[in-house]
Amino acid sequence: MKELIEKLLLELGEDPSREGLKNTPERVSRSLKFLTGGYWVNIDELVNDALFTDANTDEMVIVKDIDMFSLCEHHMLPFFGKAHVAYLPDGKIIGLSKIPRVVDAFSRRLQVQERLTTQIADCIQRVLKPKGVAVVIEALHLCMSMRGVEKQNSYTTTSSMLGYFKTNPSTRGEFLSLINGSQRYRT
Ligand SMILES: Nc1nc2c(ncn2[C@@H]2O[C@H](COP(=O)(O)OP(=O)(O)OP(=O)(O)O)[C@@H](O)[C@H]2O)c(=O)[nH]1
Ligand SMILES: [Zn+2]
Numbered sequence: 001m002k003e004l005i006e007k008l009l010l011e012l013g014e015d016p017s018r019e020g021l022k023n024t025p026e027r028v029s030r031s032l033k034f035l036t037g038g039y040w041v042n043i044d045e046l047v048n049d050a051l052f053t054d055a056n057t058d059e060m061v062i063v064k065d066i067d068m069f070s071l072c073e074h075h076m077l078p079f080f081g082k083a084h085v086a087y088l089p090d091g092k093i094i095g096l097s098k099i100p101r102v103v104d105a106f107s108r109r110l111q112v113q114e115r116l117t118t119q120i121a122d123c124i125q126r127v128l129k130p131k132g133v134a135v136v137i138e139a140l141h142l143c144m145s146m147r148g149v150e151k152q153n154s155y156t157t158t159s160s161m162l163g164y165f166k167t168n169p170s171t172r173g174e175f176l177s178l179i180n181g182s183q184r185y186r187t
Pocket of ligand 2: 074141
């Protein structure tokens with residue numbers, strides 16, 4: 001990858017041997033590997049030690065305002081914002097930290113926001129088998145703000161509702177009202 005980055009710098013009209021760029025191919029390569037590290041995450045290993053039996057919890061669990069950073073697959077530019085994830089337990093709960101970890105595992109790839117949203121929901125549904133899962137992501141796409149159509153404040157919201165969140169309007173309504181005071185709206 002380092003050689004490719006060096007070639008890219010040349011194509012851009014830069015001098016890869018100048019002081020500031022000398023280690024750039026190495027840095028970019030490390031950085032890109034981190035930003036796409038989600039391809040190598042084994043989701044089952046990630047969550048399996050943190051699934052707990054709990055017959056008493058049957059109310060909605062929500063983790064909201066999870067920072068997410070991803071790369072759009074069309075331009076390889078960042079899109080970033082907040083993810084809100086909820087589930088309705090059915091005899092099992094998941095370690096809370098695993099929810100942001102699942103968000104990271106699917107964010108750190110080349111993505112479109114819609115697919116990222118469904119992958120997170122499908123993953124939680126598959127490993128936890130709850131009565132329902134809801135995921136909402138609000139994000140700003142740099143490919144729409146620093147280039148292209150150049151709109152600075154246009155957030156994109158996507159959602160994926162499974163189980164009760166899809167079939168039961170009051171469950172969906174409760175989730176949406178609980179995330180309505182989310183960080184993005186407060187700032
Ligand atoms: N649906 C969806 N589209 C996205 C996402 N990220 C970027 N895009 C869009 O992907 C499209 C790619 O369109 P093209 O016309 O092939 O690319 P382009 O000429 O660079 O388009 P502009 O961005 O309009 O300049 C653009 O409309 C982007 O806004 C995403 O997460 N979801
Ligand atoms: Zn893009």
